[in-house]
Amino acid sequence: MLPILASCATPLDWIDETELMEEDNKSHDRNAPISPGRRRLLLGAGVGAIAAAGCPFMPQAASAAAQALAASELPGDAVTNAPESDKTQERQPFYGPHQPGILTPRPAAGMIASFDVLARDRSELEKLLHTLTERIAFLMQGGKASQLDPKFPPPDSGILGPDIIPDNLTVTVALGDSLFDNRFGLKPAKPLRLTRMKRFPNDALEKELCHGDLLIQFCSNTPDTNIHALRDIVKNTPSLLLLRWKQEGTVPVQPPKRADESARNFLGFRDGSANPDAGDNALMSRVVWVQPGSGEPDWAAGGTYQVVRIIRNFVERWDRTPLQEQETIFGRRKESGAPFDGKTEADVPNYAADPDGKVTPLDAHIRLANPRDKTAEQHLILRRPFNYSNGISKSGQLEMGLLFIAFQADLEKGFITVQKRLDGEPLEEYIKPVGGGFFFALPGVKDEKDYLGRTLLEATA
Numbered sequence: 355m356l357p358i359l360a361s362c363a364t365p366l367d368w369i370d371e372t373e374l375m376e377e378d379n380k381s382h383d384r385n386a387p388i389s390p391g392r393r394r395l396l397l398g399a400g401v402g403a404i405a406a407a408g409c410p411f412m413p414q415a416a417s418a419a420a421q422a423l424a425a426s427e428l429p430g431d432a433v434t435n436a437p438e439s440d441k442t443q444e445r446q447p448f449y450g451p452h453q454p455g456i457l458t459p460r461p462a463a464g465m466i467a468s469f470d471v472l473a474r475d476r477s478e479l480e481k482l483l484h485t486l487t488e489r490i491a492f493l494m495q496g497g498k499a500s501q502l503d504p505k506f507p508p509p510d511s512g513i514l515g516p517d518i519i520p521d522n523l524t525v526t527v528a529l530g531d532s533l534f535d536n537r538f539g540l541k542p543a544k545p546l547r548l549t550r551m552k553r554f555p556n557d558a559l560e561k562e563l564c565h566g567d568l569l570i571q572f573c574s575n576t577p578d579t580n581i582h583a584l585r586d587i588v589k590n591t592p593s594l595l596l597l598r599w600k601q602e603g604t605v606p607v608q609p610p611k612r613a614d615e616s617a618r619n620f621l622g623f624r625d626g627s628a629n630p631d632a633g634d635n636a637l638m639s640r641v642v643w644v645q646p647g648s649g650e651p652d653w654a655a656g657g658t659y660q661v662v663r664i665i666r667n668f669v670e671r672w673d674r675t676p677l678q679e680q681e682t683i684f685g686r687r688k689e690s691g692a693p694f695d696g697k698t699e700a701d702v703p704n705y706a707a708d709p710d711g712k713v714t715p716l717d718a719h720i721r722l723a724n725p726r727d728k729t730a731e732q733h734l735i736l737r738r739p740f741n742y743s744n745g746i747s748k749s750g751q752l753e754m755g756l757l758f759i760a761f762q763a764d765l766e767k768g769f770i771t772v773q774k775r776l777d778g779e780p781l782e783e784y785i786k787p788v789g790g791g792f793f794f795a796l797p798g799v800k801d802e803k804d805y806l807g808r809t810l811l812e813a814t815a
């Protein structure tokens with residue numbers, strides 16, 4: 355009998371090389387090395403015998419570990435097989451009154467890419483907008499990658515293979531303040547509130563991570579799908595677009611049953627609990643979408659202001675901060691996301707019953723961001739952030755944080771007002787905004803005859 359069967363061994367004992375060798379040596383030439391086949395046989399025999407004998411201490415763990423061991427003994431080429439996903443055919447609609455990627459439920463991978471526009475005149479700008487429309491419509495739909503004579507570079511990068519999967523991709527285009535300069539005659543049509551992002555007191559903005567003429571947001575189930583889409587757009591817009599900065603991000607996935615729980619950020623807190631309900635059309639019309647007759651140029655109706663902030667988190671310092679202090683800083687419980695006077699993350703804090711901040715401190719992040727007073731709705735923003743991780747800093751600190759993204763119909767009443775209220779908050783000890791910008795996400799593309807930015811170009815013709 356194998357030694358591993360004589361006692362109720364732990365999974366680690368089973369793979370003990372010495373035991374395997376000892377057993378092998380009993381019936382084989384002492385000098386012959388143990389073969390992979392023999393090793394598999396021994397492990398397989400062990401697995402069967404263990405299951406049959408039924409270890410009284412850890413039968414389930416034993417059989418799971420045994421299966422894992424058996425799986426790890428599959429032929430070597432399986433190691434590099436592509437991981438499988440049942441979400442590759444998920445598809446979001448491209449055409450509509452608004453662009454996708456704004457109210458669309460946030461998938462696991464996001465990327466923001468900011469560009470300088472190199473187009474030399476309006477006709478080149480129009481060409482750029484047509485090309486973007488055509489490429490985004492294709493990428494979100496998916497299909498066969500086009501092919502050319504092999505004497506030419508392949509039209510597609512090939513990183514997703516010959517069949518481009520939609521993979522839940524959304525691509526959202528927004529314009530920066532700088533595009534409304536004198537180059538293209540767009541100045542008179544600039545959205546009322548669109549400005550170049552200014553420095554807030556806690557910011558340490560790096561100029562190579564800020565602003566841009568045109569911003570593209572990619573969201574999908576996997577980083578590879580976003581990268582594929584970015585490379586497609588870069589390849590199809592030579593001499594029209596130049597990359598300025600880019601930031602990728604992720605959202606942690608969770609089992610389907612817990613779909614109503616907000617995802618956690620890199621400080622370990624649920625982020626998004628008090629977001630306005632994206633399924634409430636009337637609310638979204640007030641909070642997110644620019645309305646006709648709102649004082650904004652007519653062409654902008656159906657668009658929205660998009661704020662992007664790259665906010666570094668000092669996670670080492672945070673991880674050494676007592677739980678009680680972490681929760682006091684945000685004003686919510688870390689595990690459940692509930693406010694201090696509630697049980698679940700969906701519960702609404704009652705600040706009127708706590709005017710002195712004895713339950714929720716007056717300087718807690720959530721109380722400053724939204725004091726829930728009479729004017730609260732005017733200052734709502736729709737947050738759609740991703741976590742980012744960029745390697746390490748020069749001093750060996752983890753470079754990670756929040757790729758903060760927020761949409762609102764009024765930039766001044768939305769992000770700018772909320773950020774001013776947050777200036778000086780206790781959370782600042784743990785965060786440092788280093789980049790981003792203010793942009794205007796274009797209205798949607800109605801149908802196949804329409805294109806991104808059409809209303810803007812027509813308004814300034």
Ligand SMILES: C=CC1=C(C)c2cc3[nH]c(cc4nc(cc5[nH]c(cc1n2)c(C)c5CCC(=O)O)C(CCC(=O)O)=C4C)c(C)c3C=C
Nearest residue numbers: 623624625626627628629665684720723724756772773785
């Ligand atoms: C200016 C806008 C905001 C910035 C910048 C911002 C940064 C930031 N936030 C978190 C983590 C959390 N924020 C939470 C709530 C929350 N945050 C903002 C605005 C900004 N946050 C608002 C408007 C709200 C909602 C307040 C409310 O209505 O009660 C929360 C709590 C859970 C939730 O409601 O989402 C967390 C956690 C980090 C880590 C961060 C910068 C790195």
Ligand SMILES: [Fe+2]
Nearest residue numbers: 625719720723
């Ligand atoms: Fe926040």
